Amino acid sequence: MVSSVLDEGIKGYGNGWLILHHEYEVIVGEHTPAPNLYEMDYDELIALVEDAMKAIRTRSYKNGYDQGHFDAEIEAAHGTYEKSDQQKRDEVVAQAKEDVETLKMRNRLSKAFTIQVIERPKSRSVEATAKVPNSRKAFYGIAKCAPNDCFNVHIGKAIALRRALGLVVPSEYLNVPQPTEVRVGDVVRGRMAFSMDTYEETVGEIEDGKYKYIGGDFDYTEDADLVIIDDSRAGEGE
Structure with a gap:
């Protein structure tokens, strides 16, 4: 056990040992225990969610800045780089998946609704229901693929869930490019x-x-x- 921290190193109790600073490495620092969500009240949960969303937005902004910086370097070296329709669609699908998980997480913490999402691939549609707990009140949202468009259940879930929750549907979900590359599972x-x-x-x-x-x-x-x-x-x- 460490007794004191000196200029030249750390010392044990009494006439104990002395370890110079360059001879050791700190591998365990202060540890802040994770909060117990079940013991937090409603306002604390909402504050936690807002802090988490703020951190996600900050991280997304930084990632976007880093990607933009990288793209600028590529453009400077090789000329303008235009993403293909397939790349744009892949990005929208990834965004929709993350969006659905984020919305579900926020709802689990707030316990505002009981959410149900039903996939109907045969009719190329997705339905979402947001029911108020202990009430008959419920909100509905549906996403139906146009006849000449390619159906993607992940985009459909994001659209239907946002409509059920009364949230704005991003334009990229409604105007996503059609796929151009056949892949396994299509x-x-x-x-x-x-x-x-x-x-x-x-x-x-x-x-x-x-x-x-x-x-x-x-x-x-x-x-x-x-x-x-x-x-x-x-x-x-x-």
């Missing part, structure tokens, strides 16, 4: 080679120059004329 629509008939398949593998479907059939990647109709990729870590 649901695609193709056309028969010698007829006007169409088929829908889920891509299970992409290898050996083929799109291999879950059902066992395949298309050659160079010859396939596919339209991506659902890029939610549930179960594929997307």
Whole structure:
């Protein structure tokens, strides 16, 4: 146990040892215990959520600044860099996933609503309900994909949940670019080679120059004329 801290090092009790400052490294400092959410009152929870959201916004701003600085360096070295429609869509999907988790976290802490989100991929829609606890009062939100657009359940959940909670829906959710790259897990629509008939398949593998479907059939990647109709990729870590 340390008795005193001297200019040249730290000393033990009595005629104990002396360790010079350059001979040791502090590996454990002061530790602030995490707050117990279940023991905090409502106002404290709200303040904690607001502090967390402020920290997230600050971190997002810094990350955006760092990315902007990096992009500027790339532009200076290689010319203007324009993101592809696929990259823009990937960013919106990632934003929607984070948005849904943040909204759910805020609601768990505030206990303002009982939230239910129902995915309806067959009808290419998502429904959300925000019910007031111990009450018949509830708010509803729905997101339905346009016939010619690619359905993405993550964007749909963000739109439906925001509408149920009475929040503004970001314009990028409503004007997201269509996907341009077929990936594993995508649901695609193709056309028969010698007829006007169409088929829908889920891509299970992409290898050996083929799109291999879950059902066992395949298309050659160079010859396939596919339209991506659902890029939610549930179960594929997307």
